[in-house]
Amino acid sequence: MKRNILIIAFAMILTMGIVITSCVSAKVADKNGSQLWAQNCMRCHNSPPSSAFTNTQWSVISSHMRQRAMLTEVESKKILEFLQGGD
Structure with missing residues (x-):
């Protein structure tokens, strides 16, 4: 059970990082x-x-x-x- 929670938490953190990175990249691309x-x-x-x-x-x-x-x-x-x- 703890392992599943850790995997889900890791996946959420990874997804948030990807979203944030893509937003920053879009801002730079526009300048x-x-x-x-x-x-x-x-x-x-x-x-x-x-x-x-x-x-x-x-x-x-x-x-x-x-x-x-x-x-x-x-x-x-x-x-x-x-x-x-x-x-």
Whole structure:
């Protein structure tokens, strides 16, 4: 009996995690790089204009900040494209 309850509880927690993840993914999918940049980068510091660094420098900065700001790969990619002039 206890085992069945644990299995049901685990299944419910897993289902909730999947639902929450899909909702967050949909919110990110609806935003462009400019919006994600304003939402994520400017919450901690005043970000320099995109012209302040080269595309290569933005790539390195993006990689570093993805880890520090705990951005998803999609968020980081959209922000980088925006900063490199592709958004």
